[in-house]
Amino acid sequence: QTVVTQEPSFSVSPGGTVTLTCGLSSGSVSTSYYPSWYQQTPGQAPRTLIYNTNTRSSGVPDRFSGSILGNKAALTITGAQADDESDYYCVLYMGSGISVFGGGTKLTVL
Amino acid sequence: EVQLVESGGDLVQPGGSLRLSCAVSRFTVSSNYMSWVRQAPGKGLEWVSVIYSGGNTYYADSVKGRFTISRDNSKNTLYLQMNSLRVEDTAVYYCARNWGVISGWYFDLWGRGTLVTVSS
Numbered sequence: 001q002t003v004v005t006q007e008p009s010f011s012v013s014p015g016g017t018v019t020l021t022c023g024l025s026s027g028s029v030s031t032s033y034y035p036s037w038y039q040q041t042p043g044q045a046p047r048t049l050i051y052n053t054n055t056r057s058s059g060v061p062d063r064f065s066g067s068i069l070g071n072k073a074a075l076t077i078t079g080a081q082a083d084d085e086s087d088y089y090c091v092l093y094m095g096s097g098i099s100v101f102g103g104g105t106k107l108t109v110l
Numbered sequence: 111e112v113q114l115v116e117s118g119g120d121l122v123q124p125g126g127s128l129r130l131s132c133a134v135s136r137f138t139v140s141s142n143y144m145s146w147v148r149q150a151p152g153k154g155l156e157w158v159s160v161i162y163s164g165g166n167t168y169y170a171d172s173v174k175g176r177f178t179i180s181r182d183n184s185k186n187t188l189y190l191q192m193n194s195l196r197v198e199d200t201a202v203y204y205c206a207r208n209w210g211v212i213s214g215w216y217f218d219l220w221g222r223g224t225l226v227t228v229s230s
Contacts, residue, residue, distance in 0.1 A: 001171070034215035038155070045204060045220040046147075046155065052214025089155050093215040097168030099145070099157040099208075 002026070004092050006102035012080045012109055020105045021072040022090030028071035033092040035073035037066060040087045040104075049088075050075060077107075085109045112136040112219055114205050119224030126195050126228070132188040132205030132221055140183040143208040145217060146190045148201035148226075156201075159190065160208055173199075195228045202226075 003025035012018035022035055029035060031053045038046040048057040050066035053073065063078045073092070077084055090102040118130040132144070146158040159169045159179040167179050178191040188205050202225050206217040 034211060036214070036216035038217070040155070045222050046217070047220075048216060048218050051209075051216035051218070055214060057218065087154075091157070091216070093211065097160050097162070097166065098170070099160070099215070101147075101155045101157055104154040 002094060002100055004090065004100045004102040006088075006090060006105045008103065009106045009108070012077070012084075012107065014080060014082060014109055016080050017076065017078045018080060018107065019069070019074050019076045020088055020090075020107070021069065021074050022092070022102050023072040024092070029068065029073045029092065031068060033073070033094070035066065035068075036091045037064075037073075037075045038089045038091070039084075040089065046089065080109050082109050114207070114219055114221035116203060116205055116221045116224035119203065119226045121227045121229065122195055123230050124195060124197055124228055127191070127193045128195065128226060130190040130192065130203055130205075130224055130226070132190075134186050134188065134205075137207070137219075138183075139181050139186050139188055143210055144179075144181065144188045145206050145208040146179060146188075147204045147206055147217070147220075148199075149204070149223075150198070150201040153201075158203070161188070162210075192226070195226075197228050200226060200228045 005023045037050040040046045054066040113135045145160040176194045202223040204223045207219040
C-alpha cells in the first residue's frame, strides 16, 4: 500500500522561509504524480494552494511556491506570516482515479 | 457564487447506512469530476471516492464495496451512499470538484463538510 509522507510538524519564524516536503514510502515523486498542496485551519474546509507541481491556485500569494526537490514534492513559503500557521496537506495522483493524501504537516509560525 | 453544500450527516449505529448529498450551484456536476474527501476527528484528510464526468467511479480501498458515489444530473447533486458503516468511518465528509490529469489532477472547490458519527 502506497503511503505519502509529510513531516508531522514544522516551525518557522515570522518572515522566514520554510520548505515542506511530500514523499513516497517507496519510490520518488515526479511531476507524473501531479502533486498538489492544500492549507487547512481548524474547523475550516481545505484551501487549494498549488496544483500540477507548481501552479498557484487563483488568489494564492506568490510567497507560496511548489517544486520537485530531489525525490519529493515540495511546498516553500517565503516570508512566512502569522496567518500561515495551518495544517498543510499534499495529494499525489496514483492513476486510475486514485488520489492519496499525505498525513499533513502542522506548521507553527513563532 | 459557486457553492458546494453537503448534507445528510448524522449519528448512525455500526452496520447502518447513510446517504450524503452535495448540492452544487454555478457549475454542472455531470460535466466535472467530483470527489468525496473525509477527515476523522483530529486526523488528516483522506480521499474516499471520485466520479468522472463520463460516469466511471473509483474508491479508496477502505470503503470499496461499502460506499457508492453517484449523481443526479437533474438536481445537480452528488451523493455518497454509505453502507455497513464502521466506527472508523466517523468523519467530516467534504465534497470537492476534482480536475483531471489534463488540468493537473487536483481539487479546486470544496464544501464545508457534513459530520458522520458512527457509534452505538
